[in-house]
Amino acid sequence: MxxxxxxxxxxxxxxxxxxxxxxxxxxxxLSLGEPTQALSDQEALKKTFAHTYGKPIATMQASGxxxxxxxxxxxxxxxxxxxxxxxxxxxxxxxxxxxxxxxxxxxxxxxxxxxxxxxxxxxxxxxxxxxxxxxxxxxxxxxxxxxxxxxxxxxxxxxxxxxxxxxxxxxxxxxxxxxxxxxxxxxxxxxxxxxxxxxxxxxxxxxxxxxxxxxxxxGFDTAVKTYSELIGNIQRDANSAKKYWHFIKLMGRSASHIALECALQTRPTACIISEEVAEKKQTLQQIVSSLAEIVAKRAEGGENFGVVLIPEGLIEFIPEMGRLISEVNDLLAIHSTEFSGISGPDEQARWLSGKLSTESAPVFTSLPRDIQHQLLMDRDPHGNVQVSRIETEKLLIQMVSEELNERARTGSYQGIFNALNHFFGYEGRCAFxxxxxxxxxxxxxxxxxxxxxxxxxxxxxxxxxxxxxxxxxxxxxxxxxMMMNMEQRHGEKKPVIKKALVELEGAPFTYFARHRDEWATRTSFVYPGAIQYYGPDEICNQPTITLRLEQGLEA
Structure with missing residues (x-):
């Protein structure tokens, strides 16, 4: 080879x-601590793990x-x-x-x-x-x-x-x-x-x-540094051409850690954090309007360009979309045989519209046809929508463009919005x-x-x-x-290690929140460059900004 x-x-x-x-x-x-408890659902987990539940934390020591x-x-x-x-x-x-x-x-x-x-x-x-x-x-x-x-x-x-x-x-x-x-x-x-x-x-x-x-x-360290190099390259191009908006979707179905770390490394024009969207109960339209406002403000200064980072799993964190996706997952699990007998995505969409609740049905029918079809694609091994196939970046571009066109008709926007979409996923999974x-x-x-x-x-x-x-x-x-709870999978409760989401009170997010308004209005791009393997420690051996902030070190 x-x-x-x-x-x-x-x-x-x-x-x-x-x-x-x-x-x-x-x-x-090994030094063993006290017995441990699961994060929640302790009694149910004790039954499932009758022989292995509650073991102590182990710390290794050289003397022994x-x-x-x-x-x-x-x-x-x-x-x-x-x-x-x-x-x-x-x-x-x-x-x-x-x-x-x-x-x-x-x-x-x-x-x-x-x-x-x-x-x-x-x-x-x-x-x-x-x-x-x-x-x-x-x-x-x-x-x-x-x-x-x-x-x-x-x-x-x-x-x-x-x-x-x-x-x-x-x-x-x-x-x-x-x-x-x-x-x-x-x-x-x-x-x-x-x-x-x-x-x-x-x-x-x-x-x-x-x-x-x-x-x-x-793998997180390498992946975010790989993505940040690519984002930096696109930002340099955007700042050179000064005529394109780049909407970049990044891997991270269940949490926004990748998007947040890449934002800390590259300082894009905007970065959406899914956990904040869920906490503030933001609607899809509110997200679109906030992005349109950033585009309009930059256009006032003649800057018709920018970079927007979008977590892969964003759509599930938007409350009305999260409810819709949850209903879709359950309905397709319960009626899997009936659904599999329906031919064609349009017929499947009509069937689903008739099964959804009065809250979720209008949300589903309001989505572009392509997005509807993407919600109905094959499920992942856990019976859930494969959100990586939902082109959220294209959906946001389309909706932002529509709002800007409406603003232009009323005279409140006079810029030019040319948008390109990207999805960085596989590029980071097998890097050196x-x-x-x-x-x-x-x-x-x-x-x-x-x-x-x-x-x-x-x-x-x-x-x-x-x-x-x-x-x-x-x-x-x-x-x-110790890391487990019970979650709904294929229509029933099962033990699962709980995913760790971005903490909105944590140091990485609060640092980002303090600086994002400045990055939105004034081009502040950082270009990290490629991962380095040889040279001084500050170039080759630094952990992520997320880790340094979480452990009280300077970013």
Whole structure:
């Protein structure tokens, strides 16, 4: 395989580890805290996780003696869900730790995600094979998938695979749904009397798998820096041509962390934060009017250009649209057989209009035909609308244009509105990981094996204080059930790790809110440029502005 010079050089990069896990694996012990509780729905979750609920938080420390660390083990690893930069380094961290504990240990990679476990499709990851993937982007080392292990037959098949291959532990690398699956697997194995341990690793570029102990999900750092480079390039072009408005949709279905961080890095003309829209109960028309007002004010100064950032999941946070989408999800789940028998999107739209409530029906019929059809497309694996297919950026351009035309007719707007639309998603998912993500993911993988070596199951690998240099990082693990609540899925309540939304009282949003009016009226673009891997720390090793603000450091 032909390799770029950067790829060859990145193979030699040695990721940094937290101090507590740099020594002999057998000398790493755990300090366990008090029993924990789930975020909500405690009683229901206690029943679901009768054997694994309420475990204590674990913190790793270098002083100790763990004679079980060197016991020979076979560990399986699964990449689950969408790609995120650094996945390969999680696996390399697991590999290096298990080989350091005992050179006879084996690491099996299940191919194509959780389905590889169910179908016993695997490869053994050797040192030679691992070395071709260190510090690189992508999930191509073993592939990924979105299969959910949820039926009795699937659980039984997973158990058989582990027995056949004499697997002692599984590491599931994924987001909130994937790690919910990891928690269910951990509970299942304990309930069956099997000794298979299950450890999760927090992955998602969306940044919505986080709390006090999971300060960031891996891949977020690289993705937002990649998007910010592209946004900066477009802003430079807009400021040069001075004749286009760019509406840029960014990944982030359930939270606006990506949009907010990119706004902090690039200072666009406007950035919509979905959580604020929901908090203020803003209507779609109010959002459109506020954007039209910004366009009109800039036109008064002769600036008929700008950049607007839009979170992918915005449409679900607009109250009337959120109600509509929730109704659509439920109706299509309940009447799936009837709906599948209706041919053509227009007929499907008419059928849906007759089923919707008196509140939601007029909202649906007021939408452009294309948006109606996008709401009726195939559901995601959880039975929900695939919001990434809803072209919110085009909808906003159309509605802003219509309002500006109306203002022009009344003489309150005399500018020129030429708008272009973009969607940045896949561009950030498999980029070469930044130094931060290379270090963080390697540490998460290494810590995952340390949790295994100390006999834990049903935990999520954790590395804290990550806005500081790696010499101050704290490694550990938190129980998966601690992050859970019950949510409606396919028409019934199911346990799910709760997504972390942008906190409107938090330091990143309040910093943005203080400056956005200035950025809207006066062109304040920042051009971050490409991710740098070599050079001074302030260029190569800085965490996101979000992390620095959250941990009290200057942006």
């Amino acid at each position: 032909k390799q770029s010079q950067l790829q060859k050089i990145r193979y030699t990069y040695e990721p940094k580890l937290p101090p507590a896990i740099r020594g002999d694996i057998a000398s790493i012990s 003696n763990n004679p079980q660390a060197s016991v020979q083990r076979t560990v399986g690893v699964i990449l689950s869900g969408g790609q995120a930069p650094g996945g390969h380094n999680v696996i390399s961290g697991i590999f290096d730790a298990l080989k350091k504990a005992n050179p006879q240990n084996k690491l099996l990679g299940f191919l194509g995600g959780p389905s590889g476990l169910v179908e016993d499709q695997k490869i053994e990851i050797t040192a030679e094979y691992m070395n071709d993937f260190r510090n690189t982007g992508g999930f191509d080392i073993i592939g990924s998938g979105r299969t959910k292990i949820e039926t009795p037959e699937q659980f039984a098949a997973a158990r058989k695979t582990c027995q056949t291959n004499k697997i002692d532990a599984l590491v599931v690398i994924g987001g909130d749904d994937s790690n919910t699956n990891a928690a269910l697997l951990a509970e299942y194995f304990v309930a069956q009397g099997d000794p298979v341990q299950v450890i999760g690793v927090p992955k998602t570029i969306d940044g919505d798998l986080k709390n006090e102990y999971i300060e960031a999900s891996f 990981p930044s130094n931060f993500d290379a270090d963080y993911t390697y540490s998460l993988g290494y810590s995952a094996f340390v949790l295994i070596a100390n006999g834990l199951t049903g935990y999520l690998s954790s590395v804290r204080k990550i806005a500081q240099p790696a010499s101050e990082w704290v490694a550990g693990g938190i129980p998966l059930t």
